[in-house]
Amino acid sequence: xxxxxxxxxxxxxxxxxxxxxxxxxxxxPGLVLNGPEDLRTPRELHPAFYGCFDWxxxxxxxxxxxxxxxxxxxxxxxEIRALLADHLTAANLTAEAAYFELPGRRGFERTYGWxxxxxxxxxxxxxxxxxxxxxxxxxxxxxxxxxxxxxxxLPKATYPIRTGTHPNSAFGLSFAxxxxxxxxxxxxxxxxxxxxxxxxxxxADYPAHLEPGxxxxxxxxxxxxxxxxxxxxxEDFATWFGRFLPDLDRLExxxxxxxxxxxxxxxxxxxxxxxxxxxxxxxxxxxCLPEGERRTRLLAAADMHAxxxxxHVVSGDYAGEHWLxxxxxxxxx
Numbered sequence: 001x002x003x004x005x006x007x008x009x010x011x012x013x014x015x016x017x018x019x020x021x022x023x024x025x026x027x028x029p030g031l032v033l034n035g036p037e038d039l040r041t042p043r044e045l046h047p048a049f050y051g052c053f054d055w056x057x058x059x060x061x062x063x064x065x066x067x068x069x070x071x072x073x074x075x076x077x078x079e080i081r082a083l084l085a086d087h088l089t090a091a092n093l094t095a096e097a098a099y100f101e102l103p104g105r106r107g108f109e110r111t112y113g114w115x116x117x118x119x120x121x122x123x124x125x126x127x128x129x130x131x132x133x134x135x136x137x138x139x140x141x142x143x144x145x146x147x148x149x150x151x152x153x154l155p156k157a158t159y160p161i162r163t164g165t166h167p168n169s170a171f172g173l174s175f176a177x178x179x180x181x182x183x184x185x186x187x188x189x190x191x192x193x194x195x196x197x198x199x200x201x202x203x204a205d206y207p208a209h210l211e212p213g214x215x216x217x218x219x220x221x222x223x224x225x226x227x228x229x230x231x232x233x234x235e236d237f238a239t240w241f242g243r244f245l246p247d248l249d250r251l252e253x254x255x256x257x258x259x260x261x262x263x264x265x266x267x268x269x270x271x272x273x274x275x276x277x278x279x280x281x282x283x284x285x286x287x288c289l290p291e292g293e294r295r296t297r298l299l300a301a302a303d304m305h306a307x308x309x310x311x312h313v314v315s316g317d318y319a320g321e322h323w324l325x326x327x328x329x330x331x332x333x
Contacts, residue, residue: 001303001310003283005332010068013313013325014076017061020322021051021083028054032104045099048092052322056113056166060326062087063120066135067329070127081131088135097141100149110153111172114146118179125183147188150176154191160199162224164216164274169199170227171218177230196231200224204243208254217273217327219254221245222281229288237288248297255282255301257308269320276309276327278302306331 027042027050043050049058065080074080099105109117121143124136160169173192180189208221225244229237245251257278258271279302286298309331313324 001306003306003332005071005329007072007074009310009332010072010329011074011076013329014065014068014074014080016314016321016325017052017065018076018079018083020053020318021058021061021065021087023051023322026053026318030054030108032108034103046096048087048089048096053318056109056116057323057326059113059120060116060323063116063123064326064329066120066123066127066132070123070129070132084135085131088138090138093138093142097145100142100145106149106152110149110167111169111176112166114149115172115175117142117146119175122179122182147185150188151191154195157195160195162220164211164213164218164220165270168218168220168223170196170220170223174223174227174230177227193231196227200228201231201240205246206244208245209250211254212258212271212274215267215270216258217270217277219274219278219281221254222278222285225285226281229285234288234290238290241285241289241294248294254278255297257305260312263312263315263320264317266319269315269317269324272309272312272315272320272324273327275305276313276324276331279305279309280331 024042029042029045031038031045033039038045041050046055046058049055049062052058052061062084065084068074069077069080069084100108121136121139124132124139127133127136157169161167162169173196177189177192177196179185180187180192203224206221206224208219211219211221221244225241228240228244231237232240248255257275260268260271262268263272282298282302282305286295286302289295289298309324310328312320313328315321315324
């Protein structure tokens with residue numbers, strides 16, 4: 001597996017959110033109805049992030065386009081800029097921030113959508129592009145609202161959520177910590193690091209042989225380890241990881257790409273995302289380990305997962321195509 005995002009692949013991936021981010025239906029709004037006035041169209045509810053089936057997929061679709069725009073001179077660049085300029089207006093993003101203040105909405109997209117929104121904010125900052133600087137400024141009210149949600153939520157989150165889907169606590173902390181480190185938000189960075197150590201620092205003999213679940217797009221064990229590599233020196237991480245997953249011989253299902261039997265089924269198609277997210281975790285974890293069998297096995301497994309995941313980003317079905325390219329771009333850097 002070549003761990004390189006080429007211009008050709010970037011162009012292929014860009015076409016997916018360009019097709020999906022203006023596509024309002026089908027849509028899974030995930031909202032709490034406070035009254036009949038809430039029965040509005042997705043675009044009325046979310047003027048910036050109404051497309052790509054759900055709010056979080058729209059957010060990471062926008063992140064992906066910004067990422068590609070920064071890295072490549074793509075033939076799709078004018079279309080990408082036009083879409084981003086249309087969506088990331090001050091009025092649209094102020095409305096998105098206001099949505100979180102309504103009754104029953106404080107936990108909306110906690111913490112998966114929150115994490116991707118901060119990823120978008122991080123990508124737009126210091127881009128050296130006047131138009132992106134304007135979008136970053138427009139995003140500030142929503143960015144601040146999400147940071148406030150993290151600061152409010154983490155102190156009362158007594159226990160982590162160890163799941164292979166959206167609420168996974170380790171993923172939410174990873175991106176929050178990355179954002180806080182990048183922008184110099186010390187309070188959020190220290191809070192995220194403290195929660196990571198409190199929740200996961202003493203974990204040992206994790207039952208990763210039970211993975212995957214049938215609708216997973218995250219590996220709970222690998223996502224946790226990917227978080228903890230951020231928190232520890234390489235030497236301390238190797239010690240922690242040795243306690244956490246002491247016997248790789250028992251973990252063949254964790255090191256073997258998941259089988260996806262039906263890419264038209266939205267839940268089963270999650271497993272294509274699992275292969276991509278496992279790949280980025282396995283590679284980043286492996287690179288932190290000393291030379292030896294464990295490092296070699298993890299990096300080989302990362303290559304297998306990456307090849308399998310990238311091969312199915314473009315599947316011909318919206319169940320996967322509305323979101324998988326973002327995972328592939330995050331994996332490939």
